[in-house]
Amino acid sequence: MENSKIEWSAPLQQLMDEHVSLRADMTRFYEMTEDIEFESGPNVVQLFAKLYGxxxxxxxxxxxxxxREEEGLFPMMTRxxxxxxxxIETMEFEHMKAEQHLQDFLTEAGKKGATLDETDAQWISVYAVQAHTTLTQHFAKEEKVLFPLAEKILTVGEKAELERLFLV
Structure with a gap:
């Protein structure tokens, strides 16, 4: 089933749309990590502050x-x-892995605080790169496998329930 030919139900379309927005953010922070890697001097710390935000x-x-996925879609799919x-176990593991990379980034940056220097900025940025890589692969799996499968096997009632859950 080619994804471009799938007519998505509202909750699955919402998840797809969120991927588009999240990918755009990921691209921006990935580009910032590249700037940090290739820059030098005090500018690196300023770039890192932007990356942190x-x-x-x-x-x-x-x-x-x-x-939304873990409390709505995943339990339905598991049943x-x-x-x-x-x-679903694989999807949940990938969520945990990506969130851990992001948390490691934030934790290490927090530990360094005002003492953060160019070297710190460069090695801590690697966590953001790892999150980007994990999520890029994860989103592709969801879009190529999980979402089309959900569209196919969820009933109209289950999709309506997902839509209600997503509004909360």
Whole structure:
């Protein structure tokens, strides 16, 4: 099933749209990590401060998105796919892995605080790069496998329930 030909239900379209927005944010913070890697001097610390703000805002948006999946879509899919299917378990693991990279970034930056220097900025930025990589692969899996499967196996009533859950 080609994704461009799928007519998405409202809750799955919402998740797809959120991926677009999250990807745009990820691209911006990834580009900032590249600037940090290739710059030198005091400018690196200033760039890192901007990156820190970007990652902080992104982490909040990602948590809201993940919550919709973990509390709405994933439990429904688990019921339908059965206990032996590991699809949702894999998705949840990837969420945890990406969130851990972001948390490591924020924690290490917080530990350094005002003492952060160019070297610190460069090595701490690697956590943001790891989050970007994990989420890029994760979003692709959801869009190519999970969402089309959900569109196919969820009933109209289940999709309506998801839509109600997403409004909360």
């Amino acid at each position: 970007m990652v902080t805002a992104f982490t909040g948006k990602l948590k809201a998105h993940s919550k 339908l796919l059965g206990e032996n299917d590991r699809t």
